[in-house]
Amino acid sequence: MTEPSDRTAAAHPAEYDPAVIERKWQDRWDANGTNRTDLVGGVRPFYALMMFPYPSAEGLHVGNLFAFTGNDIYGRFQRLQGHTVFEPLGFDAFGIHSENFALKVGTHPADLIPRNIENFRRQLKQAGLMIDWTHELSTTDPAYYKWTQWLFLQLYKRGLAYKKRAAVNWCPNDKTVLANEQVIAGECERCGAKVEQRFLEQWFFRITDYAGRLLANLDWLDWSESTKLAQRNWIGRSDGAELTFRVQDLEDFAGTATIAQGPSGEFPAQPIDITVFTTRPDTIFGATYLVLAPEHPLVDALTIDEQREDVGAYKRNAAKQDIVTRKVNRDKTGVFTGSFAINPATGQPIPIWVADYVLMEYGTGAIMAVPGHDERDFEFAKAFDLPIVRVVAGADDGNAHAPLETAYIETANTRLVNSGEFSGLPVLEAKRQITGWLADRGHARPVVNYRLHDWCISRQRYWGPPIPVIYCDRCGTVPVPERDLPVELPYVEDFKPDDTGISPLARVESWYRVACPSCGGEARRETDVSDTFLDSAWYFLRYPSTDFADVPFDPVLTEKWLPVTSYIGGNEHAVLHLLYSRFVTMVLHDAGQVSFEEPYERFRAHGMIVREGAKMSKSRGNVVNPDEYIERWGADTFRTYLMYLGPYEEGGDFRDQSVVGVRRFLDRLWSSAFDSTTDGAPDQAVLRKLHQTIKKVSADIPALSYNTAIAAMMEYINVVRRGERTAHRDEVEPLVQLVSPFAPHLAEELWERLGHEGSIFDAGWPEFDPAMAAEDLITIAVQVNGKMRGTIQLPNGSGQEAALEAALAAPAIAKFVPAAPKKVIFVPGRLLNLVV
RNA sequence: GCCCGGAUGGCGAAACGGGUAGACGCGAGGGACUUAAAAUCCCUUUCCCGCAAGGGAGUCCCAGUUCGAGUCUGGGUCCGGGCACCA
Numbered sequence: 076m077t078e079p080s081d082r083t084a085a086a087h088p089a090e091y092d093p094a095v096i097e098r099k100w101q102d103r104w105d106a107n108g109t110n111r112t113d114l115v116g117g118v119r120p121f122y123a124l125m126m127f128p129y130p131s132a133e134g135l136h137v138g139n140l141f142a143f144t145g146n147d148i149y150g151r152f153q154r155l156q157g158h159t160v161f162e163p164l165g166f167d168a169f170g171i172h173s174e175n176f177a178l179k180v181g182t183h184p185a186d187l188i189p190r191n192i193e194n195f196r197r198q199l200k201q202a203g204l205m206i207d208w209t210h211e212l213s214t215t216d217p218a219y220y221k222w223t224q225w226l227f228l229q230l231y232k233r234g235l236a237y238k239k240r241a242a243v244n245w246c247p248n249d250k251t252v253l254a255n256e257q258v259i260a261g262e263c264e265r266c267g268a269k270v271e272q273r274f275l276e277q278w279f280f281r282i283t284d285y286a287g288r289l290l291a292n293l294d295w296l297d298w299s300e301s302t303k304l305a306q307r308n309w310i311g312r313s314d315g316a317e318l319t320f321r322v323q324d325l326e327d328f329a330g331t332a333t334i335a336q337g338p339s340g341e342f343p344a345q346p347i348d349i350t351v352f353t354t355r356p357d358t359i360f361g362a363t364y365l366v367l368a369p370e371h372p373l374v375d376a377l378t379i380d381e382q383r384e385d386v387g388a389y390k391r392n393a394a395k396q397d398i399v400t401r402k403v404n405r406d407k408t409g410v411f412t413g414s415f416a417i418n419p420a421t422g423q424p425i426p427i428w429v430a431d432y433v434l435m436e437y438g439t440g441a442i443m444a445v446p447g448h449d450e451r452d453f454e455f456a457k458a459f460d461l462p463i464v465r466v467v468a469g470a471d472d473g474n475a476h477a478p479l480e481t482a483y484i485e486t487a488n489t490r491l492v493n494s495g496e497f498s499g500l501p502v503l504e505a506k507r508q509i510t511g512w513l514a515d516r517g518h519a520r521p522v523v524n525y526r527l528h529d530w531c532i533s534r535q536r537y538w539g540p541p542i543p544v545i546y547c548d549r550c551g552t553v554p555v556p557e558r559d560l561p562v563e564l565p566y567v568e569d570f571k572p573d574d575t576g577i578s579p580l581a582r583v584e585s586w587y588r589v590a591c592p593s594c595g596g597e598a599r600r601e602t603d604v605s606d607t608f609l610d611s612a613w614y615f616l617r618y619p620s621t622d623f624a625d626v627p628f629d630p631v632l633t634e635k636w637l638p639v640t641s642y643i644g645g646n647e648h649a650v651l652h653l654l655y656s657r658f659v660t661m662v663l664h665d666a667g668q669v670s671f672e673e674p675y676e677r678f679r680a681h682g683m684i685v686r687e688g689a690k691m692s693k694s695r696g697n698v699v700n701p702d703e704y705i706e707r708w709g710a711d712t713f714r715t716y717l718m719y720l721g722p723y724e725e726g727g728d729f730r731d732q733s734v735v736g737v738r739r740f741l742d743r744l745w746s747s748a749f750d751s752t753t754d755g756a757p758d759q760a761v762l763r764k765l766h767q768t769i770k771k772v773s774a775d776i777p778a779l780s781y782n783t784a785i786a787a788m789m790e791y792i793n794v795v796r797r798g799e800r801t802a803h804r805d806e807v808e809p810l811v812q813l814v815s816p817f818a819p820h821l822a823e824e825l826w827e828r829l830g831h832e833g834s835i836f837d838a839g840w841p842e843f844d845p846a847m848a849a850e851d852l853i854t855i856a857v858q859v860n861g862k863m864r865g866t867i868q869l870p871n872g873s874g875q876e877a878a879l880e881a882a883l884a885a886p887a888i889a890k891f892v893p894a895a896p897k898k899v900i901f902v903p904g905r906l907l908n909l910v911v
Numbered sequence: 912g913c914c915c916g917g918a919u920g921g922c923g924a925a926a927c928g929g930g931u932a933g934a935c936g937c938g939a940g941g942g943a944c945u946u947a948a949a950a951u952c953c954c955u956u957u958c959c960c961g962c963a964a965g966g967g968a969g970u971c972c973c974a975g976u977u978c979g980a981g982u983c984u985g986g987g988u989c990c991g992g993g994c995a996c997c998a
Contacts, residue, residue, distance in 0.1 A: 110928055301915065308914065311997065353998060366998095405912090405996065437997045444998085450912085451996055526997045649993085683992080688922095690991090719936075720923065725916080736936040742951095774927095783925070785933035793935090799952070856931035861979040863931060887965095900978055906930045910978050 088287035091745035093709025097820040101200055109834050110162070110205045114619055114632055117159025122636050123150035124615055124675070126644035126652070127165045130191040132176055135198040137699040137717075137729070138645070139689070141684055143724050144714045145779065146643040147204045151816040152776045153641075154205070155840040161636060162205050163618040166192050169220075170607035174538040178571060184538045188215055198701060203399065203710045203819050205836075210621045221539035221561035221619065222627035223610055226659065227532075227543055230664055231554050237283045238552070241531060244397050245273035252572065254536045270397035277643040278534035278542055278603065282658045286310050286525040288672075289657055290672035299724070305649035311526030315354035316510045316519050318443060319503040320365060320416040322347040322377065323424045349373060349416055349427070352438030352524055355445065357505035359420040360494040361466035362443035363456070364672060365427045366409065369393035373437040379413030385544035386410050388427055393431045406433060418443075419518040420495070420509070430455060438524055446482065467502060467893055468492045530655065532606040537570035537579045538653075539604030547591035547598035556592050562600070578602040611652055612659040615639050615674060628669075639675045646680040653678070679779060682726025691729075699729055711818035712738045718781035718817060727782075740789050740819055741814075747795055747802045748811055748825045757803040764794045765809060766848035769841050772813045781817075788814055804829065809841040857882045858908040859891040867907075875901035882907055 104110050125146040128139045147162065154160040168188045177184040192213060199206065212219050243252045248268035252275075263270055282289075290310045292302045349365060367374055369390045378386045387408040396404075409430030418425050432451055433442050446456035446463040456463050465479055467489050486502045497505050497512075513519035533542065541562045543555035555562055565586045568577045580602040581587055591598035619632040638660075656674050664672040678852040683690075686697045704713045716737040721727015768791040775784035791810060797803045808829055815822030815835050825837040853871050855878055857864055865888045867881040878901060882888050891911075898910040 304915070305993075308994075313997075315998080351998080355998080407996090432996050432998095434997070442998050449998065451998075454996095524997075646993085683918095685991090723926085730923060730937070733923060733937045739951095740936085782923095784936085786925070789935055798954095854931080858930085858979070861930095861977090866931065898978065900930090902930055906979090908930080908978055 091742050091821070093711060093820070094706075096201065097710050098202070100820040100823045101203065103823075104834075108836070109836065110207055111209055112159060112161040112207045114161065114636065117161075119158045120636050120640070121150070121153045121158035121160045122615075122619075122638075122640045123147075123153065123160055123162045124618075124639045124642045125162075125164065126642075126648060127611070127614060128195065129170065129172060130166045130168050130188060130195045131172070132180075132187065132191055133693075133702055134191075134194055135202075137701055137829065138684060140202055140701050140713075141200070141717050141726075142681055143204055144717050145681055145781065146641075148718065148776065148781060148816040149641060149643070151205055151819065151836060152840075154836055155812070155815070155838075157766055157839070160205070161210075161619065162207060163210040163212075163459065164199065164204070164206045164208075165614060165618070166195065166214065167607065167611050167614075168192065168215045169539045169604075169610055170536070171534070171536060172572070174536060177538075183566075183568075183570070185215075188213070200233065201705055201710055202701065203714065205819070210618050212614065212617055212621055214607070214614065217377040217561045217563055218624065220564075220610070220714050223605065223613070223619065224543040224555070224562060225557060225627055226559050226609070226613055227605065228557060228560075229668070230280055230556050230662060231544075233662065233666060235662060236278060236532075237281065238276050238278055240274045241279070242272045243277075243535070244270050244277050246270055258735070271395050272397055274507050275533075275535065277531050278544075278601075278605075280530040280532055280537070282530045282655070283525060283527055285658050285661055286527050287523075288661060289527075292657075292673055296673060296678070297676060299646075299680040302646060302649045302653065302678060302680050305646070306654055309527065309650040313354050313524050313526070315352055315522060315524065316356045316513075317350050317352050317439060317522045318356060318359065318419070318513060318519050319348045319350050319517075320419065320425075320443065322349065322427070323415040336410070347373065347376065349441050350439045351441045352522060353443055355448065355506070356510045356519060357491060357494075357497075357502050358445040358448050358466050359418065359443065359509060359513070360491075360497070361445045361447045361464045362418055362420075362425065363446060363462045363464055364425050364444045365416050366430045366433045366442050366444050366455070367412075367427065368433040368440040369429055369431055370435040371429070371440045373441075374412065374429055376899075377412045377414040382411060382413040386412060389429060396431075404662070407451070407458045409459065410866065411459075419513060419516065426461070428459075429457040430813065431857075436528060436666065437526065444592060447479050448483055450482045450484065453479075464493060466491055466493050469676060488613075522578050530606075530608075530658075532609055533603040534606055535578045535603055536572065537564075537567060537604065537630055538566065539607065540610070541580060542601045542605050544601040545589055545591060545598045546601065547594060549594060550593040550598075553593045553598070555592060555713065559592065564604070568684045588887050603671070608651055608655050613663075613748055615642075615656070616663075616669070633669060637669070637672060638671045640677065642675040642678045642903045643681060644678070645683070648682065649816075679724065681723055681779075682721065682759045684720065684726045684729050686729045687731075688728055704734070708734055708738050709820075711821045712741055715785060719785045721782060722780050723779045737785075740785075740792065741818055743792050743796060744810060744814065745821065745825065747792065748807045751802045751804040751807050751829075753804050755803065757805045761795055761803075761806050762847055763850065764791055765806060766844055769809065769813065769843045770848060773840070773843060776816065785817065811835070812838070812841050853904055855904070856906040857888050858906065859888070860910055861908060864888045864891050871904075874903075875899065875907075878907045879909075882909070
């Protein structure tokens with residue numbers, strides 16, 4: 076053994092130098108193809124997917140590395156368990172983010188992205204991830220987006236892609252379309268001008284057709300509960316009814332002006348019905364007015380002459396507001412149309428209003444307002460002095476006629492009041508009966524609504540895959556034939572959005588003008604590009620098949636490797652990305668392209684890491700740059716620290732000061748392994764601890780409880796080294812295996828130095844032996860009246876008798892037990908509680 | 912406003928279906944080695960009283976269930992994240 080005084084950084088021959096060994100093993104993995112997956116021949120396939128990053132100019136974010144390392148450890152562990160693990164990575168490189176950055180620094184995204192990707196690849200390799208780089212992909216590669224466009228065509232063919240006019244945010248100063256995130260408090264983030272709504276023809280996917288299935292499958296998916304809950308809320312199922320209200324025939328209603336003429340100048344020949352959606356048909360007796368969204372098609376027909384000016388002004392004003400402000404502003408505004416409808420329950424006429432708190436996109440764009448039992452209706456009724464009627468009261472509430480101070484929205488343990496023959500019924504029962512009663516008279520039908528909207532995939536931008544559609548004056552909308560894919564994105568020097576509000580691609584005449592694939596006549600290309608979320612909605616299908624140029628995904632490989640075995644990612648994608656990829660997979664399933672309808676068997680959301688208690692951000696200047704830490708501590712230490720700083724699924728606090736603790740652990744493991752001996756036999760007590768550690772680490776890794784797995788290994792190395800003893804090789808070698816998913820380079824190096832050939836990742840996992848782990852003597856807590864009074868040691872397996880005897884024999888405990896205990900509670904192996 | 916998480920030493924955090932609170936790590940204090948420093952190793956480290964033996968209190972607050980509550984139930988406070996007029 077070396078003298079302690081010789082153990083200085085320079086002098087000790089076995090000093091752990093991560094920079095050297097990490098480089099050595101990264102090169103060797105490359106040379107030997109250690110991380111390459113045998114997709115065709117591999118047995119027990121395990122697809123360990125991580126969310127691919129957007130390759131930003133700033134380089135890899137520590138949050139990316141936190142996510143990837145967690146996935147890598149799980150993947151390496153599965154490999155050690157005998158699976159063939161596929162751990163691919165690619166780049167999500169299209170989108171407004173790169174486009175805006177390129178604009179800002181005056182470069183072109185097509186030049187910027189390859190540089191960024193190169194930097195990312197370098198950083199990822201340095202992090203020691205088990206990535207199979209032979210299946211790398213980028214969404215900006217025509218060989219990739221050819222199939223993104225193909226995917227659009229599959230949806231188009233199935234009637235799931237359609238075009239409609241929809242509102243976009245428009246900056247009148249920059250004369251460009253803005254994403255919702257670019258609108259700050261109703262103003263353009265760049266110039267501060269007030270943002271307006273504009274209507275453009277845009278492409279949508281009918282994801283709402285799949286709302287029911289997307290919701291139902293959540294019941295059996297093995298996903299983080301928080302993610303499933305977020306999806307359920309996003310899909311937002313509500314069970315209710317559509318009710319119809321007949322507009323009052325004004326000739327029967329003396330004293331009011333005649334109903335307005337229609338836009339064509341005719342009086343409406345048919346009686347007008349207004350259909351509303353409600354989840355509370357039980358409250359219909361309290362419906363004291365109706366409200367239509369400003370965009371509702373019946374508004375003009377219902378507006379009487381005297382009100383025409385006011386209603387017109389209100390509609391114009393609503394149209395001018397940007398999409399964000401309209402939803403955020405809660406002040407109730409509205410205008411009376413002058414018309415009335417008949418409440419089918421009470422037979423009374425109720426006024427019809429127009430207000431922007433009713434949204435055209437949801438339900439029928441019209442509501443029956445029940446101010447007594449809906450907060451928004453209550454506020455509106457107060458603002459415009461409309462009648463508020465109470466129709467629900469608490470079951471034991473005697474004062475059913477007291478005026479309401481606020482909307483009473485309780486449904487549990489309540490009953491109807493002021494509701495004719497239905498008064499006295501519990502709300503839930505009333506819902507059923509009133510819907511039935513109204514349905515019999517043709518005024519109601521049960522309806523399920525979802526708050527999920529169809530997916531708008533059009534972007535009036537440059538940096539994305541062109542939507543593969545051609546417009547021909549003679550043939551109309553013609554999809555680009557599959558044989559003509561990809562529709563390549565032309566290199567445009569000036570890709571800045573301009574004042575036309577249409578994509579910069581419209582300015583590239585040579586690209587824009589095209590022969591109609593159907594008739595050969597003059598035609599024009601669609602100039603919008605598709606949403607980045609479409610690129611990422613199917614990338615997991617492409618990875619195994621990146622070698623195939625003529626199909627998006629090879630049927631045999633897809634059948635073998637999908638659905639994804641394990642997907643790990645951030646909960647910021649809980650709804651959009653995860654929902655869109657589920658939708659796309661379901662569509663491909665229905666089209667007979669894949670055999671499964673859910674893309675990810677298991678999904679786990681990791682937590683977020685903050686630094687020194689504060690969220691990392693560029694403006695705070697507290698962003699962790701992985702390069703610096705890897706250079707200073709080594710990738711193995713950095714990886715292990717990231718996994719140690721908190722529970723993986725909750726995230727944690729990155730503290731610079733604490734990294735050293737993990738490095739010390741690896742140093743100790745290194746020197747113990749290096750100095751270990753094969754002389755003599757391993758220590759029995761150490762071996763017992765070893766097997767307890769094997770058990771814990773083997774259980775913690777699949778549960779993603781990485782922090783406690785690392786703590787257990789630290790505890791074990793402390794036992795191995797206690798009293799500066801020299802470790803036996805059989806004591807440390809299994810620990811090298813246990814640590815290998817966390818610190819792969821160090822583990823490979825020690826494995827080699829311990830005399831093994833080949834990668835440690837092909838050498839299996841240490842076996843847990845319960846007999847080896849069992850303790851002969853156990854410690855039991857003794858309580859008196861539930862209060863801790865001491866501990867006793869007993870042979871493992873002792874019963875209550877022996878425990879009681881030992882407890883009473885201990886003076887420190889016995890002094891609290893004056894007489895025979897009234898009751899004895901014994902938990903084997905844990906505790907004895909004496910009640911006196 | 913609504914929906915999810917959280918709250919445990921000086922700090923990051925442990926604690927299987929209720930059973931010895933604070934594992935593991937950082938920091939701090941003390942010691943060994945060294946001419947010295949760094950590194951390394953050992954000891955102490957929830958708080959209060961006590962020289963000690965020992966005792967008392969303690970997991971955000973207030974109640975409750977239980978032989979026993981960080982863990983379960985009800986009510987409240989604060990912090991973080993998400994969604995936002997969805998009828």
